[in-house]
Amino acid sequence: MDRQMTSRKQLLLVFSFFLVFVLHTTAREKSVFFSRDGVSNTARFNYAVERVREFLNVEEAACKPFSTTTPLGAADVLVGLSSGSSNLNKMVPRSLLDKLIDKESFLVYRKDAASALVIIGKDEAGLLYGCLEVINQNHYNNKNSIAYIDAPEMVLRGTSIGMQKTGYLPGREVYEYPYTEDLFPWFYDKELWLKYLDMLLDNKYNTLYLWNGHPFSSLVKLKDYPYALEVDDETFTKNEEIFGFLTQEANKRGIWVIQMFYNIILPKPFAEKHNLKTQERNRVITPLIADYTRKSIAAFVEKYPNVGLLVTLGEAMEGVGQDDIDWFTKTIIPGVQDGLNANGSTIEPPIVLRAHDTDAPAVMKASLPLYKNLYTMAKYNGEALTTYTPRGKWAELHRSLSAMGSVHIQNVHILANLEPFRYASPDFIQKSVHAMHDIYHSNGIHIYPQASYWDWPYTADKADERLLQLDRDWVWYRAWARYAWKVDRRKEEEQAFWSDQLKDYYGITEKDAGNLLSALEEIGEISPKILRRFGITDGNRQTSTLGMLMTQMINPFRYGLFTMLYESEAPEGEMIIDYAEKQFKNEPHIGETPIQVADEIVRHGNKAVDLVKQIGVANKHTEEFQRLINDVYIHKALAEHYSYKVRAAIQTLAYKYTGDIASLQAAVPDLERSVEAYKILTDLTEHSYLYANSMQTKQRKIPLRGVDATFKHWKEVLPVFETELDNFKAAIDSLANKGNIEEVESKQYVSSDVVLLSDAKFTPLKKGAKLYIDQELVVTHLPQELEGLQAVMVNSEQQKLNGYSLKFESAQQVKVLVGYFNSTDKVFAPKPVLEIDASANDYGQAEAKIRNAMRVQYMPMIDIHSYSFPAGQHELKLPKGEAVILGFVKDSELLHPYNADIDNQGDDLDDLFGYYKETKL
Numbered sequence: 001m002d003r004q005m006t007s008r009k010q011l012l013l014v015f016s017f018f019l020v021f022v023l024h025t026t027a028r029e030k031s032v033f034f035s036r037d038g039v040s041n042t043a044r045f046n047y048a049v050e051r052v053r054e055f056l057n058v059e060e061a062a063c064k065p066f067s068t069t070t071p072l073g074a075a076d077v078l079v080g081l082s083s084g085s086s087n088l089n090k091m092v093p094r095s096l097l098d099k100l101i102d103k104e105s106f107l108v109y110r111k112d113a114a115s116a117l118v119i120i121g122k123d124e125a126g127l128l129y130g131c132l133e134v135i136n137q138n139h140y141n142n143k144n145s146i147a148y149i150d151a152p153e154m155v156l157r158g159t160s161i162g163m164q165k166t167g168y169l170p171g172r173e174v175y176e177y178p179y180t181e182d183l184f185p186w187f188y189d190k191e192l193w194l195k196y197l198d199m200l201l202d203n204k205y206n207t208l209y210l211w212n213g214h215p216f217s218s219l220v221k222l223k224d225y226p227y228a229l230e231v232d233d234e235t236f237t238k239n240e241e242i243f244g245f246l247t248q249e250a251n252k253r254g255i256w257v258i259q260m261f262y263n264i265i266l267p268k269p270f271a272e273k274h275n276l277k278t279q280e281r282n283r284v285i286t287p288l289i290a291d292y293t294r295k296s297i298a299a300f301v302e303k304y305p306n307v308g309l310l311v312t313l314g315e316a317m318e319g320v321g322q323d324d325i326d327w328f329t330k331t332i333i334p335g336v337q338d339g340l341n342a343n344g345s346t347i348e349p350p351i352v353l354r355a356h357d358t359d360a361p362a363v364m365k366a367s368l369p370l371y372k373n374l375y376t377m378a379k380y381n382g383e384a385l386t387t388y389t390p391r392g393k394w395a396e397l398h399r400s401l402s403a404m405g406s407v408h409i410q411n412v413h414i415l416a417n418l419e420p421f422r423y424a425s426p427d428f429i430q431k432s433v434h435a436m437h438d439i440y441h442s443n444g445i446h447i448y449p450q451a452s453y454w455d456w457p458y459t460a461d462k463a464d465e466r467l468l469q470l471d472r473d474w475v476w477y478r479a480w481a482r483y484a485w486k487v488d489r490r491k492e493e494e495q496a497f498w499s500d501q502l503k504d505y506y507g508i509t510e511k512d513a514g515n516l517l518s519a520l521e522e523i524g525e526i527s528p529k530i531l532r533r534f535g536i537t538d539g540n541r542q543t544s545t546l547g548m549l550m551t552q553m554i555n556p557f558r559y560g561l562f563t564m565l566y567e568s569e570a571p572e573g574e575m576i577i578d579y580a581e582k583q584f585k586n587e588p589h590i591g592e593t594p595i596q597v598a599d600e601i602v603r604h605g606n607k608a609v610d611l612v613k614q615i616g617v618a619n620k621h622t623e624e625f626q627r628l629i630n631d632v633y634i635h636k637a638l639a640e641h642y643s644y645k646v647r648a649a650i651q652t653l654a655y656k657y658t659g660d661i662a663s664l665q666a667a668v669p670d671l672e673r674s675v676e677a678y679k680i681l682t683d684l685t686e687h688s689y690l691y692a693n694s695m696q697t698k699q700r701k702i703p704l705r706g707v708d709a710t711f712k713h714w715k716e717v718l719p720v721f722e723t724e725l726d727n728f729k730a731a732i733d734s735l736a737n738k739g740n741i742e743e744v745e746s747k748q749y750v751s752s753d754v755v756l757l758s759d760a761k762f763t764p765l766k767k768g769a770k771l772y773i774d775q776e777l778v779v780t781h782l783p784q785e786l787e788g789l790q791a792v793m794v795n796s797e798q799q800k801l802n803g804y805s806l807k808f809e810s811a812q813q814v815k816v817l818v819g820y821f822n823s824t825d826k827v828f829a830p831k832p833v834l835e836i837d838a839s840a841n842d843y844g845q846a847e848a849k850i851r852n853a854m855r856v857q858y859m860p861m862i863d864i865h866s867y868s869f870p871a872g873q874h875e876l877k878l879p880k881g882e883a884v885i886l887g888f889v890k891d892s893e894l895l896h897p898y899n900a901d902i903d904n905q906g907d908d909l910d911d912l913f914g915y916y917k918e919t920k921l
Helices: 002-028 042-056 082-087 124-137 190-202 233-252 268-273 287-303 322-343 360-367 392-402 426-438 474-485 491-506 510-523 526-534 550-554 576-585 594-612 622-658 661-686 714-738 796-802
Strands: 032-034 063-065 077-081 106-110 117-121 146-150 156-162 207-211 256-263 307-315 351-354 374-379 408-412 444-447 754-756 762-764 779-781 790-792 804-810 814-821 850-856 862-869 872-878 884-890
Touching (some): 077 082, 124 146, 190 233, 207 307, 287 322, 426 474, 474 491, 550 622, 576 622, 796 804, 804 884
Parallel strands (some): 032 063, 207 256, 256 307, 408 444
Antiparallel strands (some): 762 790, 779 850, 804 872, 850 862
């Protein structure tokens, strides 16, 4: 019995030792070893290690420091940095480690099936990306030997979020939005931030830009200017907490947070205390304004040393000149340096200079000796997506910035011509990134939300619960990131990749996924082609998905045609008006023509619909799948609307040359078909979309003025197009009976009484009148209706040096008539242009009220713009350069723009389309 007990004890003891050995061996099967040699960003390094540990599902105790004596087996993973490679030489060949040259590069290595998997990063971000590579590609379970090295092609790869709203706040101007929970509840949602940051990391984005007019008054308190704070103490504390959370979580994921701001914008309480405007494009920079801004930047950098700055010099201050250079080199850069000195840091945060309404090369030349971590940024296709073959002067600017020695970033901006619909064409995006490298020579990318920038985080879809852009537009974010990392990928490889992505997301067959991808790439050509061949502007004052008026097609200069759209952001080709003239003169056409595009967009739409008709049922994300399919049909209707209307426009323009009513009559069927297509478009969008354009302010001008969130939906625009058609038919009938277009009788304008508070004097406006104090030039051409107004004499030399300021007082609402010369020569004051100046319509001045209005001896043609003011004392400020002030009229005058045609160049046919209510079409 005792022997049996002893034998059992011996067996139990042997079994216990065996069990301990097995458990020890099992635990050793999955261990993560790490080397901290060379680590400077501990939070990012730890996060990378944690991601691998979670993927392997091992306990924290199995995550251990590595030394050269550590035994490693096939089940183990070793992570570290190449800068600490002395510990790693035994594990990885030196020849492979030496290939880790670029920032964010990484190596995944396994010698053989019996060896550990090694992940090495050039830096902590590279290590993090290497860990993601192992997780996503499941290299751990593949025991074959591997030596995979990768690195990004673009140095900066980022997305942007606007701390903006769809409309103005009461009593404020554009971009002025304090950081508060009432305005931006999503900003304080940590779960949403983590979801977004994880998306950025999954796609290997490394920068996040927050856009706002003047964020500092929501994020820092200044001892010298305590009254500048725009939020209450409770909100300020919340802002500190959430901004700290955001920057810390972003840092762990390898992401720089970069705060954008416009110049010069002042906090509302600061401006009111000092009797200043929050923003004034032509303001004089004073020591007070410079001191406040410098101290704001210094306090921000001291508090958040790991946050970069994106600087817009133009738009809120007059764009080009010494003021820009001085402001950047004497206020902004010193402010950053003050902040670094205050916290004892020697690491310069990135400063990105936008080439927007400023002479960026001149600013950079002056700044690089003062600050090294500088970058430049410029818009890729303006505020749209139009082409992957950019050219012209805009391409030259990009190349000049790329050649300055710092990284130049492409800003894929606003996307006004894509919203609100889904855009998911990887092929167009890949070709665009090729253009960024090959044509612009740039090495960074900054991506706006695909649509509804002003309504973040929501899309414009009409649904029971608002959709998140983050969820809906996953292809958009994934595609730009994929090609920013590496653009040279074979077409067959990409078709297979994206088909697989769509198949997994929607739960559809491989064949259906291929058809869906092809359909998305077909409709991905439609909106870019529409804008670049028919549009008025690349800016967000045009919402091209809402269509265009006939007069916008046949007389684009009336609407402030932004010619760079055709000269730089489109392939070589012709505008509608050019095409019609060449047709009449029987001249050969050049490049991409309006009729060619009218045909192509219809083919794209038809082919896309044919493809989706072949697709079966989705088993995942079924509601989103149906919304996507509806977008395909929407694009078909949009293409047909434009195609028919362009044909009608060209046929209408023929009348300008032939004078034959038959030319107009021939345009009617196509115009009717365009309206029918628009009815289909309206039906498809009425229950699927809340709006077309997310910027719902007075800056929106085309097809119709969008003040107070009007004309933002197709159902609002449809009656306008129906009226346009009816008016056109009636005008043709009138012509058939009367033989010519009934001319609108011009009205004699009467001067309004105003008191000049500036040192200025009036002179009667008439032919032969002198408008300059310092020149003998006289008025040579003037329409009768302007004769007798009281013009204000100006000093042209002072205008060129300082701009012009006129103080006056009026007992009633008035319009000030300002004549701008039709020339881009810097001797003349620039016209108000919304593409570069968001305040360019604050007084209703953006659109020329009288085109081809008058001439001054030896000078270019003058267009007249009007500035509206209420009763009271006011100051009109004009930019540097020559302009003429032609008088004051009642604000009820000049409600509709017209062409005075003082040189008798011919009527512009606009009267054929009449009015919609009070709006001249």
